[in-house]
Amino acid sequence: MPKWKSALIILSAMVSCWGLIPSVSAHDGEPNPPFDPTKVQITDDIPCFSKSLANPYGHPGYNPKLCGGLLSPKIATHTTGVHGGLIWKNDSEIPKYLLWFRHPEFRAEDVVSSEVLERLIDGDLPLPLGVTDAPRNPLTGRNEGAFRDPRSNFQGAVRQSYAWGMYGGFSIVGHGRSVARRIHLDRGIEDVQMWDLSHPLAFASEGKYDVAKMTEAGAHLNKSAFKDSGFSKGLRYNIYCPGQAKLADGRVVFVGGNNMNSNNGQYKVNIFDPETETWAPRATPCHRAAWAAAPHDDPFFEHLFAPLYEAFFDDPTNAAKKAALYFLPNCNPVTGGARATVTMEMGFPFIRYEGPTVTSPPDRSDMRYARWYPTALTLPNNKVLVLSGVDQNESLGTTKPTKIDPATGRKVLDLDPVSGYTKDALTDGPFRDSVIFQVVPEIYDPEADRTRALENARLISPVYPHAFPIQTGPGRDDWKVVVFPGSLLSSLGGDQGFGGFHDGKTWLFDVRAALADPKRGTPGEKHLTFVDSLGADNRMGTAELLEIDKKGKLLSHKIISFGGQIPDPANPDAVIATDQVKMIDFAEPNPHWKSQQPIYQAATNSKSTPLPDGTVIIGAGQGNPDPALEKRANLHFQLHNPADGTTKKLRVKSTVPRSSHGNIHLLPDATVMLVGDDHTNSVPVGDRVAPFGDPDLGVDTAEIYYPAYLFNADGSLADRPAIVEAPDEVKYGKDFHIEVEKGTRIKTVALIRTGLPTHSQSANIRYIKLAFEQDARKGELTVHAPVVPAQAIPGDYMLFVVDKNGVPSVAKHVRVPVMRNDDERHEHEKHEEDEHDRHEDERRAKR
Numbered sequence: 082m083p084k085w086k087s088a089l090i091i092l093s094a095m096v097s098c099w100g101l102i103p104s105v106s107a108h109d110g111e112p113n114p115p116f117d118p119t120k121v122q123i124t125d126d127i128p129c130f131s132k133s134l135a136n137p138y139g140h141p142g143y144n145p146k147l148c149g150g151l152l153s154p155k156i157a158t159h160t161t162g163v164h165g166g167l168i169w170k171n172d173s174e175i176p177k178y179l180l181w182f183r184h185p186e187f188r189a190e191d192v193v194s195s196e197v198l199e200r201l202i203d204g205d206l207p208l209p210l211g212v213t214d215a216p217r218n219p220l221t222g223r224n225e226g227a228f229r230d231p232r233s234n235f236q237g238a239v240r241q242s243y244a245w246g247m248y249g250g251f252s253i254v255g256h257g258r259s260v261a262r263r264i265h266l267d268r269g270i271e272d273v274q275m276w277d278l279s280h281p282l283a284f285a286s287e288g289k290y291d292v293a294k295m296t297e298a299g300a301h302l303n304k305s306a307f308k309d310s311g312f313s314k315g316l317r318y319n320i321y322c323p324g325q326a327k328l329a330d331g332r333v334v335f336v337g338g339n340n341m342n343s344n345n346g347q348y349k350v351n352i353f354d355p356e357t358e359t360w361a362p363r364a365t366p367c368h369r370a371a372w373a374a375a376p377h378d379d380p381f382f383e384h385l386f387a388p389l390y391e392a393f394f395d396d397p398t399n400a401a402k403k404a405a406l407y408f409l410p411n412c413n414p415v416t417g418g419a420r421a422t423v424t425m426e427m428g429f430p431f432i433r434y435e436g437p438t439v440t441s442p443p444d445r446s447d448m449r450y451a452r453w454y455p456t457a458l459t460l461p462n463n464k465v466l467v468l469s470g471v472d473q474n475e476s477l478g479t480t481k482p483t484k485i486d487p488a489t490g491r492k493v494l495d496l497d498p499v500s501g502y503t504k505d506a507l508t509d510g511p512f513r514d515s516v517i518f519q520v521v522p523e524i525y526d527p528e529a530d531r532t533r534a535l536e537n538a539r540l541i542s543p544v545y546p547h548a549f550p551i552q553t554g555p556g557r558d559d560w561k562v563v564v565f566p567g568s569l570l571s572s573l574g575g576d577q578g579f580g581g582f583h584d585g586k587t588w589l590f591d592v593r594a595a596l597a598d599p600k601r602g603t604p605g606e607k608h609l610t611f612v613d614s615l616g617a618d619n620r621m622g623t624a625e626l627l628e629i630d631k632k633g634k635l636l637s638h639k640i641i642s643f644g645g646q647i648p649d650p651a652n653p654d655a656v657i658a659t660d661q662v663k664m665i666d667f668a669e670p671n672p673h674w675k676s677q678q679p680i681y682q683a684a685t686n687s688k689s690t691p692l693p694d695g696t697v698i699i700g701a702g703q704g705n706p707d708p709a710l711e712k713r714a715n716l717h718f719q720l721h722n723p724a725d726g727t728t729k730k731l732r733v734k735s736t737v738p739r740s741s742h743g744n745i746h747l748l749p750d751a752t753v754m755l756v757g758d759d760h761t762n763s764v765p766v767g768d769r770v771a772p773f774g775d776p777d778l779g780v781d782t783a784e785i786y787y788p789a790y791l792f793n794a795d796g797s798l799a800d801r802p803a804i805v806e807a808p809d810e811v812k813y814g815k816d817f818h819i820e821v822e823k824g825t826r827i828k829t830v831a832l833i834r835t836g837l838p839t840h841s842q843s844a845n846i847r848y849i850k851l852a853f854e855q856d857a858r859k860g861e862l863t864v865h866a867p868v869v870p871a872q873a874i875p876g877d878y879m880l881f882v883v884d885k886n887g888v889p890s891v892a893k894h895v896r897v898p899v900m901r902n903d904d905e906r907h908e909h910e911k912h913e914e915d916e917h918d919r920h921e922d923e924r925r926a927k928r
């Protein structure tokens with residue numbers, strides 16, 4: 082029997098208790114502003130969605146079959162799931178879920194002062210010295226708190242020792258501010274969390290559908306299912322917006338990360354091992370080590386730094402003192418060989434340095450190129466392809482003098498009159514001014530623990546390109562990689578002129594040929610073949626589905642894209658969201674993109690995942706700007722059927738939008754989890770409880786969607802087929818057996834690979850429909866396995882059976898191991914590699 086029962090129990094408990102979930106009134110304070118039901122603007126979709134703030138699915142006539150499924154209340158996730166994915170131990174049936182966001186090697190309280198934050202969020206307590214009173218909202222008269230105003234008082238809550246000592250002097254902007262948590266419980270924990278989905282309280286919630294109503298008490302309900310998994314487990318680098326790929330043995334490879342100067346980790350290959358739940362050893366950057374070793378009574382260096390600040394103010398022209406500022410003894414990039422500049426900004430001395438000499442000590446596995454937002458793709462040979470990503474010209478500094486001083490005619494810093502901060506320092510401006518696109522792919526080889534650059538196959542793509550390995554012949558090594566433009570930041574072309582619309586140019590990349598090319602060190606654009614243009618780029622959800630016949634022949638290999646961006650017909654310099662759905666099938670002789678039925682309204686950042694029955698669920702998406710929440714966010718779930726290209730809008734919908742930082746995951750019990758996004762976005766204007774919106778009210782959440790296939794026509798729970806026996810491993814070309822309960826008629830058998838999606842970039846997840854024969858009398862199925870690794874990339878899979886009524890089983894966890902041959906490489910090829918590797922070692926040592 083599959084060991085996962087808890088989710089089923091939870092599922093049935095939730096359904097049977099529907100409407101009986103007690104609402105917690107303790108700590109359930111007045112919403113902000115006071116709730117006025119006449120101002121609530123939501124579609125009244127009875128009996129599928131009601132205005133009830135306690136439970137929008139609480140109507141007695143609600144039928145999940147007719148309404149397209151059911152949605153759970155919000156579940157606290159304690160950290161933000163910008164990144165996340167199912168992590169499996171070798172022999173476990175229930176995965177864990179690893180999730181994290183910016184500042185992953187720290188705790189929220191390392192970054193911001195809880196006390197200052199409290200005052201900002203509350204809005205009525207006196208503010209500490211140096212933090213200006215935030216502007217008041219003209220509508221509500223209330224202090225805007227920590228977030229809403231762009232001059233954000235949030236910067237006042239940032240520990241300056243963190244900003245300078247750990248963060249390269251950058252202001253903490255955008256998603257970095259999600260450390261400011263309303264829930265006190267979540268402030269002192271690490272920003273990387275491991276969520277044990279098998280824990281009895283993993284999905285416990287206080288039954289609230291509205292984020293604004295979630296409480297501190299509610300957050301405690303499932304906290305015991307979460308465990309710190311960052312610095313305390315060996316993470317030494319920032320893995321915010323890395324590429325992420327899973328190896329055959331379940332380990333997760335992270336390439337690159339946060340594009341901030343200090344402790345950036347952009348060259349790094351970090352590896353997480355689910356067996357030990359620890360990170361592979363990497364040299365610790367000295368400032369992070371110093372932070373960890375700081376005296377107990379001065380954990381944030383504040384006293385340690387104080388004498389240095391004073392010295393600066395006493396003699397601001399003393400260059401030697403300036404250069405020594407903000408770095409602890411033996412942890413100074415200047416003496417470590419990097420160049421530094423100090424300027425006076427934000428009313429404080431401000432240091433910038435160039436060169437990662439000290440903050441990124443070299444490791445053998447380092448990439449040649451620093452990358453933020455790269456794609457990492459597990460290849461059929463269990464190596465990892467790294468594509469795209471950006472670096473930054475660090476020598477430009479965080480801010481530039483841009484304003485002409487009328488008195489002197491010279492350029493000076495453009496200061497915000499209210500906050501006194503430089504305007505640049507309050508935005509991502511410094512990054513955008515100095516972005517460098519990485520065009521050279523690299524391959525990480527886990528056996529050699531090193532990365533090899535493919536200078537010969539340069540490919541221009543916006544970051545987080547979509548990439549999928551496809552089969553090109555009958556042999557083990559007959560595969561190439563499909564690549565099309567990335568999920569975001571195509572607007573960042575920088576000085577290289579790569580900006581603008583990329584038209585979804587779709588390429589076939591012969592990775593093996595590029596690697597074997599004796600001239601792989603010579604810059605070129607070889608080994609890439611143009612296939613077709615998608616006609617949209619940037620920020621679309623995708624789904625990948627294959628079907629294999631009983632002889633191992635590929636019947637179809639479909640890649641489907643949902644929405645994305647197209648040029649704005651009204652403004653040639655801008656892009657807008659599109660509703661287009663397109664499909665390309667690489668089992669066809671001349672694959673090209675074909676239009677399918679569109680999604681119900683234009684959206685970027687659609688979140689999509691294949692389901693066990695071969696359909697694709699689309700949950701959440703970000704529409705074009707509109708004052709109405711339901712117009713600017715696709716709250717309704719949608720079901721795409723790849724068999725006929727139709728896309729159906731379901732009546733079930735969420736109460737919160739999840740934009741580029743949200744994710745969707747199929748879980749082994751055939752339910753679907755929507756998770757993530759910046760919690761500062763989760764109570765937007767148009768919210769049911771707080772119609773004016775309030776970023777301070779945001780809480781990190783997940784929600785579970787129960788697809789209609791789990792229910793009978795009358796709305797009751799359907800009987801599910803059960804996998805009684807199935808192997809732990811599926812080997813290429815080897816038929817295997819599944820035992821189901823006697824008399825159960827099975828319609829389809831599928832393997833679904835699990836991975837770590839982010840930013841609607843869902844590479845590495847694929848649905849594979851397998852041929853089988855069934856002896857229903859005995860309950861036995863003989864299933865024909867994929868025959869080559871291009872059909873089923875080595876790694877963790879969920880094996881599902883679906884019965885004749887369309888009801889899926891709970892999945893059996895199976896691993897697909899690497900397919901090996903004796904003639905791995907020719908000797909001369911090996912020699913070539915050694916030469917390159919030696920060269921790379923020298924280069925790394927010089928950095």
Ligand SMILES: [Cu+2]
Pocket residue numbers: 322741742840
């Ligand atoms: Cu992002």
